[in-house]
Amino acid sequence: MYVAVKGGDAAISNAHKLLADRRRGDRSVPALRIDQIVEQLALGVDRVMAEGSLYDRELAALAIAQSRGDLIEAVFLVRAYRTTLPRFGYTNAIDTGAMLVERRVSATYKDLPGGQLLGPTFDYTHRLLDPEIAAGSPVDEPEQRDVEEGRMPRVSEILAHEGLIEGDGDMPLDHVTGDLTREPLDFPIERDLRLQALARGDEGFLLALGYSTQRGYGRNHPFVGEIRIGEVELELDVPELPFAVPLGRIRVTECQMVTQFKGSAKVPPQFTRGYGLVFGQSERKAMSMSLCDRALRAREFGEDVVAPAQDEEFVISHSDNVQATGFVEHLKLPHYVDFQAELDLIRRMRAEHDARRTDHVEQQREAAE
């Protein structure tokens, strides 16, 4: 039974007004502009785009400002916004081999074609807080060097030439690409749907699961074959034009994780692979995603499913932080009637418990006499 209880209107409205005030903070401090967030909190913006599953820097930055820097709340705002827009279609698949590369490293080949390009990385910094940033000191222009021409093949292509590694990952020809934004998930699911869910999954959750596989819970001995970050072109087929229309470029991070061998009576042993692809610059997320992708292929490789990271339904059902926060946080909403019922129940249980104890004591006394 639901009983409507009214009376919170004024409190709610005043709470929202107070929230707006606290969000703005001290008025003598200049208000943050959206372009400042886009430029200077760029990796936070990337995370909101990735987990909000919507590539739009300005919208993600607005969501960060509105949520006071609470990134999961910002992801929620972005997800809510995207439901208000019509859909124009599916783009052609991006070609990460043709990326305008800004960072590219491999832990498996030192001298790979195109080389190791560190790019704007936190790696090899000393993790010492920098007072110059607090002082607002000017920053030097970056160095430049002549560019060597030539293709930068994905590392998987290099290993593939020798047949030492499995292919990129094909689906049967008649397979229709799954889309979890159109149809609810029905387990077990295929790898394409898993990758869609992982691409929008919570970074912290996937990081912890990826870490668990390294510590022995679904071990598969990974190497980073390659991480590359950069911009790729987007194109969309539309009926009004005789060619795929160019939409502009987006920045993505790709991780090719190479893991230990699998073979069969027909196929000699090969390296297996996990794949990670994330909006923006986020190699921690891309690496975690590739570890989880590989762990979740346990069934395909006939491995025993013994660890949480290998359990498809467990991982995919709990990776979405908007769903997770919705269900956890709903617990704070009024449950007065539910709780009243629980109170009645516990009072009845305690009364029965007391009655039983009184009976028991009386029986003992009678036995003693």
Place this chain on the structure above:
Amino acid sequence: MKTDRRHEKEEALARKAAMAALADAPGETLKALWDEAGLPRDAQRLRGPETGLVTVRGRIGGGGAPFNFGEATVTRATVRVEGGSVGHAYALGRDKEKALLSAIADALWQDASRRNDIETKIIAPLQAAQAEADERRRAETAATKVDFFTMVRGED
């Protein structure tokens, strides 16, 4: 007949390149170039400008079967200009004025008497700026390339 088809193909490629330059352009840059060139802003709006979503696709392992990777905002417009030619525009983001100007540019591009204007005053400067920005980015990345060398230790 064969040359006709080749001509058609070349024309489609050139139009696509122009649309790519427009889609990549920052809205402010396009608006400034447009005003400087004194090009018309009036056109009959056939569709939009309107903002919607595209679902971006990736490939498993980089080159395998497609999967749906995430969504992106896109704004599009379709216009008819004086003389009757119809232009289309699509670009990432939510800039409606940029989509409108891009659609007018596409329509004028298809009019043989206006194409040169659009190519020289809009497309060429956009492409030059984009090439320069890409070149700078490549050079900055190249400066972070690791040059491995081997240290010889001890005496032979």
